[in-house]
Amino acid sequence: MSALQELLALPDRRDNPYVKEWKDSGRRIVGSACGYVPEELIWASGLLPYRVECRGCTETNLADVYMHRFNCTYARCILQAGLSGEYDFLDGFCFLNGCEQIRRMYEIWDKHINTDYLYMITVPHSIYEGGFKWYEEEILNFREQLRTNFGKRISDDSVREAIKVYNESRRLVEKLYDMRKAEDVPLSGADAMRIVLSAFHMPRDRYNELLAEALGEIESSGEHVEYSARLMVGGSAMDDPHLLEIIEDLGGVVVTDSLCYGSRHFLNLVEENGNPIQALAKRYYYHNPCPRMLGEYDNRLKFNEEMARGADVDGIILQKIVFCDTHGADNVMLTEDLEEMGIPVLTLEREYMLSDIGRFRTRIEAFMERIARR
Amino acid sequence: MKNMQASLGCDAGAMSTKTVVLMDGTVIGFDITRNEGRLVQAIEDSTSRALEMAKVTIEEIGNVGGTGWGERYIPFPHLSTSAISALARGVNWAHPGVRTVIDLGGLSTTVVVLNEDGRVLEYRTNDRCAAGTGFFIEQAAQALELGVEELCPLAQAAPERARISAQCAVFGESEIVSHLNEGEAVSSISSGIAYAIASGAATMLNRVGFEPDLLVTGGVVKNSSVVKALEEIVGVKVEEIRFDPQELTAVGAALLAREKSLE
Numbered sequence: 001m002s003a004l005q006e007l008l009a010l011p012d013r014r015d016n017p018y019v020k021e022w023k024d025s026g027r028r029i030v031g032s033a034c035g036y037v038p039e040e041l042i043w044a045s046g047l048l049p050y051r052v053e054c055r056g057c058t059e060t061n062l063a064d065v066y067m068h069r070f071n072c073t074y075a076r077c078i079l080q081a082g083l084s085g086e087y088d089f090l091d092g093f094c095f096l097n098g099c100e101q102i103r104r105m106y107e108i109w110d111k112h113i114n115t116d117y118l119y120m121i122t123v124p125h126s127i128y129e130g131g132f133k134w135y136e137e138e139i140l141n142f143r144e145q146l147r148t149n150f151g152k153r154i155s156d157d158s159v160r161e162a163i164k165v166y167n168e169s170r171r172l173v174e175k176l177y178d179m180r181k182a183e184d185v186p187l188s189g190a191d192a193m194r195i196v197l198s199a200f201h202m203p204r205d206r207y208n209e210l211l212a213e214a215l216g217e218i219e220s221s222g223e224h225v226e227y228s229a230r231l232m233v234g235g236s237a238m239d240d241p242h243l244l245e246i247i248e249d250l251g252g253v254v255v256t257d258s259l260c261y262g263s264r265h266f267l268n269l270v271e272e273n274g275n276p277i278q279a280l281a282k283r284y285y286y287h288n289p290c291p292r293m294l295g296e297y298d299n300r301l302k303f304n305e306e307m308a309r310g311a312d313v314d315g316i317i318l319q320k321i322v323f324c325d326t327h328g329a330d331n332v333m334l335t336e337d338l339e340e341m342g343i344p345v346l347t348l349e350r351e352y353m354l355s356d357i358g359r360f361r362t363r364i365e366a367f368m369e370r371i372a373r374r
Numbered sequence: 375m376k377n378m379q380a381s382l383g384c385d386a387g388a389m390s391t392k393t394v395v396l397m398d399g400t401v402i403g404f405d406i407t408r409n410e411g412r413l414v415q416a417i418e419d420s421t422s423r424a425l426e427m428a429k430v431t432i433e434e435i436g437n438v439g440g441t442g443w444g445e446r447y448i449p450f451p452h453l454s455t456s457a458i459s460a461l462a463r464g465v466n467w468a469h470p471g472v473r474t475v476i477d478l479g480g481l482s483t484t485v486v487v488l489n490e491d492g493r494v495l496e497y498r499t500n501d502r503c504a505a506g507t508g509f510f511i512e513q514a515a516q517a518l519e520l521g522v523e524e525l526c527p528l529a530q531a532a533p534e535r536a537r538i539s540a541q542c543a544v545f546g547e548s549e550i551v552s553h554l555n556e557g558e559a560v561s562s563i564s565s566g567i568a569y570a571i572a573s574g575a576a577t578m579l580n581r582v583g584f585e586p587d588l589l590v591t592g593g594v595v596k597n598s599s600v601v602k603a604l605e606e607i608v609g610v611k612v613e614e615i616r617f618d619p620q621e622l623t624a625v626g627a628a629l630l631a632r633e634k635s636l637e
Contacts (some may be wrong), residue, residue, distance in 0.1 A: 058537050058539070059539065059570075059573055061573040061574070061576055061577045061580075061607065062577075062580070064574075064577040064581075065577050065580045065581045066581075068501055069501055069503050069505065069541060069542075070501070073539075073541065322541070351539055351541055353539055355537070355538070355539035355541070355549050355552075356539075356545055356548055356549040356552055357552050357556075358548060358549075358551055358552025358553075358555050358556070359545070359548045359552065361552075
């Protein structure tokens, strides 16, 4: 299997060969539930960070015992996976108060699922000097907790090493995004997403090797995707390439995104010199902000515009999961302002699990008719 | 003089009204009438049909019990009881061994846990959401252009099961239409609907922490594939109901009215 094929196979929690190999060799795994969790620290502890996903979740009957139907299905699907034992391989799980739904789910997880170590990193909901200090202290605490729980002191040098590994991923992923900016788009958005998501579910050094090789394969293949319109996707947490396939089956090609499982996770490097904890705190606290951050709307608008213009898109699809308050409010404002800038926007509401595809498709079809360039 | 042995119970539900006439511990009259938006009329019709079947006049009734969403619209004197107590009483009378009953009604799902005397130990009703109720089944059948009664045989014969997330009764319908347009077989969609409803019911049961014997009541039970799917999910056999599944709340209301009069 070539490197590209390996990344496209996109392992998930239920049948992940890297997880199996890691565990078989006696090493341990710590999950993370948000893009504000500094994975480098977990890696520097000799642990495998695993950003939780719940692709393929079809029902939430176990989770609904503890959460309501007016909680978002992303949080409920993660809880469902936990309750049904699919995350039993986690030795620890780091939550973050990214949004209220996940923060609440943490308490339920703590009560009903036996993960050895649970963490909650809290990040202030706005960006200011004191908030930065708070977050920096939270990271120091997290480092200390990892040391206590897993018995390995995390030296500054090992954090620096981890930063290098993770920065390497960031550079490679950025290169993948750059390649998709071309007039001839070398691969579908769904495939690009598979490649990007794989980073969260395998050892990062191995991922870097595979991705470097895969980028070469893509470049030399000379293939490109036929399309009638170039699209960007933004909005709520989204880690399911099938959603992009629906869009691309209708003739569009997704060439970029402003997603927390996508560009927002990988853009913004960590400084490699100086105090590594401070460097991590800086990067994660000040990176392209999630709508959880108050007072940062202008930056998010700017980021969305830059990503859209940079990839020469014909339109943006801003999706949100039902009951996602953070993206719900942002999507409405972004739609108004981006439309005013001359960028067509479609807003879509969806459940985390793929359902009701017909309704989805009808709306995307109409949008494609509006923006198609050929 | 009134015949003190005869009691009447009326359960004015969200979608239909159920009336029973009890005599010496036997149901001698029973009727279900769809409300069709005219609740008082439905109550009157249902009552007179049940009396007619029992061959008893209203004057011969000793005690009247009323319950259900529309209880306050019952236009004759009656003892009012909550639907929860009425259900528990009716179930305990019909199936004394049952400790948990889940009622899948027109617009609500109710779980009641009772002790051996029929006393309510714990109960839950659904969120303000119609996903998984009788209303949803009717919507679903309509979307498939089928009668509600046709869903069950189709579901039972289905070789496959379509995925219906049914997070919402309204969008559940468009989910079904999506499946149809994708060319999914009507039978597998029917099976998916039964599973989705059972899955919601299982969640309610797990929320309460139920114990067997388990009984399922309410109009939705008439689709036995829902009961089958529920057994599959919770891993517990559901008791075979000995009465019409929509009857027992009205029976309970009649019994409670009679017992009150004897105090």
